Amino acid sequence: MFNVALLGAGRIGQIHAGNIAAHPDCRLVRVMDVYAPAAQALAAKYGAQVSTLDQVLNDDNVDIVAICSATDTHADLIEAAARAGKAIFCEKPVDLSLERVERCLATVREADVPLMIGFNRRFDPSMAGLQQSLVNGEIGNTELVTISSRDPAAPSADYVKTSGGLFRDMTIHDLDMARWLLQEEPVSVFASASSLVDPEIKAAGDVDTAVITLTCASGKIAVITNSRRASYGYDQRIEVHGSKGMLAVANHPESSLIKSVAEGVVAQKPMHFFLQRYGDAYRLELGGLIEHLKNGTAIHPSGEDGLQALLLADAALESLRTGKAVQPGNRV
Amino acid sequence: MFNVALLGAGRIGQIHAGNIAAHPDCRLVRVMDVYAPAAQALAAKYGAQVSTLDQVLNDDNVDIVAICSATDTHADLIEAAARAGKAIFCEKPVDLSLERVERCLATVREADVPLMIGFNRRFDPSMAGLQQSLVNGEIGNTELVTISSRDPAAPSADYVKTSGGLFRDMTIHDLDMARWLLQEEPVSVFASASSLVDPEIKAAGDVDTAVITLTCASGKIAVITNSRRASYGYDQRIEVHGSKGMLAVANHPESSLIKSVAEGVVAQKPMHFFLQRYGDAYRLELGGLIEHLKNGTAIHPSGEDGLQALLLADAALESLRTGKAVQPGNRV
């Protein structure tokens, strides 16, 4: 049984709290949040203790620290937890600055603790099934990966300003997925992008509609299409084309109800957003870290995975500025 | 906050325990099971107390008794809980004997306590959505209901012997669904059935493949097809045809992964069985009782719903014996 301390009791922290409590191998013991009522409510529901960071770090019974706080606290908390010798789960991203990520990962390496980054889609049963089929060779050699990812509606311009922009905030999930499915690092990144959805996003200097093409040395190609808007719900689809066929993950409808009337055959829209669509993934992702702690299996996605995805996002930004294909940068 | 006592800590009791614990308005306080280790494990996981029936019934803090024990204990436990003034949730069926059901429901009426029967499918979001669309008039007047229900594999002949047979054990869910969707009581039942799946089921005097047709006074018809076997998984589909269109609930695949290869386009099978397919329904059904207790909304499915479904199952059995359409019996 592993004892977990949760740092951050907001929306995503509450999701993790429920999943920690329901997991047969772990239990939620401490909750920290700068907003005390949130920490209290969550602690009460699951029989955990409201705690300070020091209490978490100094408690030898805490095995795992799960970081679900604001993005700009991630790197500091990872380093603190690493120095305290805790296994760490951290929501993405480690940080928006490559340099800060590098430093943080160096600290984790030095402390020699496990670190898992919350690229939750790797644990979605459909996507994980696709990747497994790929590894099994069910469609031969991979040739082309296409990833469609559209949010149901644009975030506020305020959010956009601090998010790191489309590529570092939203595309980064797709970049991680592309790397995971290509099983090879891209050597070239080209991005086309426009501001079509929201003039305020444009005013904030960001784009909202994008196509990013990644090419590998072997000739494998991946293409990601993104939009900050999809009136029909959260659009999350993947195709992998190989020498012997295609593997695809389709959208998940809100229900299986279908209405056939004079106007057409009307199925339900895809689930609204990530909390619905990736509910299973959130439930399953912690399992990867638990597996590592129990059986020594490799952790993924690792801190290194987080760094590589950020390098690709930065290359996409540079491609957008220059109109050229860009080689993903070497680390700082 | 409602305090719930769970009677029966087996497979289905464990499902309900998790859902009770996760529900924002209730909490699991007592667990009873004739097999002590099962009760202890469940009580430990959710911070409840292992209890005897008397402890449950005499505890004024227990608001709801959830009965998940063996079928032949249901009627007795319902009556005991009713006399103790508890709100009651009971897994189907109340009993296999019409006479015993009648007596049990009389006791409940006398005690004037709420009783909800676990026809879980009414709470499946797809099926509930269908029924709501129907009530909204989205396809005009109902004309024909078709219900497909196939288990992935036949139960043991031993189970079959005590189950009440196909109609009272399995079809009864479909009969309840038919009543709910027809919104009118059938006046005629005709059944065709065969033993094709398992010679031992035949030897036990039961059938495993069936078509049951229900006709209402208004002319509405419902047809149910059942099988104890479906190699491709749990087959649970509904269609309702109305004057202005059709509403349908499709099967739910295990994942959305699709493989296109030289042999064809291969989608995932339907979810394996009821625990997977109706996971959401199990999670949601208690909500109906909670709603009643909080807001006074009507309870459904009620004990009366349980009785009516049994009357239809018995009529189907008689039709099978006689080769004629049978009018569902008056109550004993």
Place this chain on the structure above:
Amino acid sequence: MFNVALLGAGRIGQIHAGNIAAHPDCRLVRVMDVYAPAAQALAAKYGAQVSTLDQVLNDDNVDIVAICSATDTHADLIEAAARAGKAIFCEKPVDLSLERVERCLATVREADVPLMIGFNRRFDPSMAGLQQSLVNGEIGNTELVTISSRDPAAPSADYVKTSGGLFRDMTIHDLDMARWLLQEEPVSVFASASSLVDPEIKAAGDVDTAVITLTCASGKIAVITNSRRASYGYDQRIEVHGSKGMLAVANHPESSLIKSVAEGVVAQKPMHFFLQRYGDAYRLELGGLIEHLKNGTAIHPSGEDGLQALLLADAALESLRTGKAVQPGNRV
């Protein structure tokens, strides 16, 4: 190269004329119709001659007579063509009277000429593919056949009066399909039916909504659901459940265009009616007769198939009158 004479240049005759002209092994040489302009137009388009029945029957160059005239002329024309030694294709039905069908088939047997009945669905590539998969044993032993067949809109009451009613006019296609898929003659027929669609159909003494259950001696069951109305288009679906799986034929949408908007994911309706849905079947069915003439393969559906389907339709009518399962009648 086979020379074909077409009797009847109406809507369905025109379909056959085009298919005859396009077939690599036959050519349209004569056209007869009581309405001269129809015959002239068709003859002109395909370079055929307008002819009288005598001219058709006395022309030794005519190999095949294709009968697409009014139902009440079928039996007479079949007999005349049979006596003239022609191979015969006749649209269903041979006749609405069992006695007349029997006499007509006797004449054909005596003349020893090939006779094919236009149950076109057997030549639909999807349905023919299903039957072939069944024969190949791809789902093991057949257990249950379900056939859904709904017209987009009710015919006029005038049509209904002369059509022989729902069972002999519309269900007969489904009864033929059931026999073809069961690969065994039903020994019991039960019908439930209502008049819900059109009061004039009811006034004409017919039903418009029906469920027919067929049972075989081996225990195989087939169930047919029919309606004279389906606002979402022509509903033509089949499922066959076997010991190792299910084979199904889905509806064919008008196009593959799908619109995903805030209201849902809207696919196209099924093709409007039989001329669209079974366009391929009409094109392919003559091929069965040509194959027989070229290679001696068995003809199906034969006159006997037409008779057996009528026997089942009559049994369904009797079941409806009596409320009992009926054994299909022996021949008159």
Place this chain on the structure above:
Amino acid sequence: MFNVALLGAGRIGQIHAGNIAAHPDCRLVRVMDVYAPAAQALAAKYGAQVSTLDQVLNDDNVDIVAICSATDTHADLIEAAARAGKAIFCEKPVDLSLERVERCLATVREADVPLMIGFNRRFDPSMAGLQQSLVNGEIGNTELVTISSRDPAAPSADYVKTSGGLFRDMTIHDLDMARWLLQEEPVSVFASASSLVDPEIKAAGDVDTAVITLTCASGKIAVITNSRRASYGYDQRIEVHGSKGMLAVANHPESSLIKSVAEGVVAQKPMHFFLQRYGDAYRLELGGLIEHLKNGTAIHPSGEDGLQALLLADAALESLRTGKAVQPGNRV
């Protein structure tokens, strides 16, 4: 009634011959082919005359010349037919050389005759329906177009050598589709491509797997993915994302048969290749030219459309050479 002369009686010429014969407003009168037996067979089947080019051009009764001969004869035949005052249908491409296309179109303009280019997909009912929905504003403003186009298997290296390569031979259909759906000329083209399918294609200097991104001045983006191989059949899909939703065209399966077994739910593969998938489009495309001749509606796709698509293909080639986004060239 329009009289059509067919130049080229090969595979695609035979398709057009059948469609011309079946069209209510036209008739096939002359057939020319350098291979006499092909011309003779086709002429005999449809009652047309085998002819020389001069006979076609000098026959005042010939209204339309349909050019289905080898690619390197297209431009010469278009010019000859234009000078003879005929309406012209020509299979794509006009020519592989931009300069030759320019000269040819100048001749057509001078002769002031109608010229239609066989980008058949514009007449596919699903794709035409999508474009119409787009024009109707059903999904608001267009933001992103994605086109998936994969052949079932790679052509011979010999074919590749004379075809103009992937972009000018295969992608050109997708480039025309992109222009038609964007309703705006792209100002920037970026191509990534690899040789993964066939070493001989690589040896011939061509690619077989490609992603092409087109950007418009307004910010609309289109992305095309191509492969010379798809083991699961001809993959032809389109998505258009707009401010209010998505319109998509799915693949068309060979039949609607679906098999559900222990291994999964197996649907049919997409239709094998363009002759099957675009059978309806071939049948309908001539109608555009006939409409123009009867009612003066605009012709599309025009010679200009052919030229613009070629300009995009050439820009894609240059992008591939340079690794940069390329502005489509001005005309020579």
